[in-house]
Amino acid sequence: KNQVEQSPQSLIILEGKNCTLQCNYTVSPFSNLRWYKQDTGRGPVSLTIMTFSENTKSNGRYTATLDADTKQSSLHITASQLSDSASYICVVSLLTFNAGNMLTFGGGTRLMVKP
């Protein structure tokens, strides 16, 4: 069964600190992995996308890594800001022509950055 597991479920850090969120998946055949940021009261917005051959991808203070062998990904946030408080969702795409079932969503990590 295709699954995406994220840890931790929630995290509280102080402003300026770094943190790392984890994502493990069993989706196969794998196409790509995205990290979404979902602010409270808003829809998810894509931060990064990585394909099978990519190990790391950065978007400003966000750096995602992918180990396709162990089926693990991480999202590292550097020098956190209050605006980083949000849920971060790991989404893995199947290599399929069925657009409907090609995405498997993780349960998300709720990050709170405190001043």
Add this chain to the structure above:
Amino acid sequence: DAGVIQSPRHEVTEMGQEVTLRCKPISGHDYLFWYRQTMMRGLELLIYFNNNVPIDDSGMPEDRFSAKMPNASFSTLKIQPSEPRDSAVYFCASSPDRDPYNEQFFGPGTRLTVL
């Protein structure tokens, strides 16, 4: 572009009433998706359309749920009759084509509360 537009943003209704959620996808996008998000189950795909045609509705919980897409710029999700367990945030997303590398762009969501 204004992005995916959903209305209403919030809906409070009583059990047994009909609820209609509305979505305007991004112009030119061929795919439209309806999702439901709850704390317990995360994001779940309900149904998706390709070029206004429903392709897969296997995620629709039961016959009380129905969705239509009369044209390329409008879709509705209807719940009749509504029940308290339908309380959730409902997201609409659109995507330009079925390439799995393409991002799904999410609307702001409709928070539904059924009393």
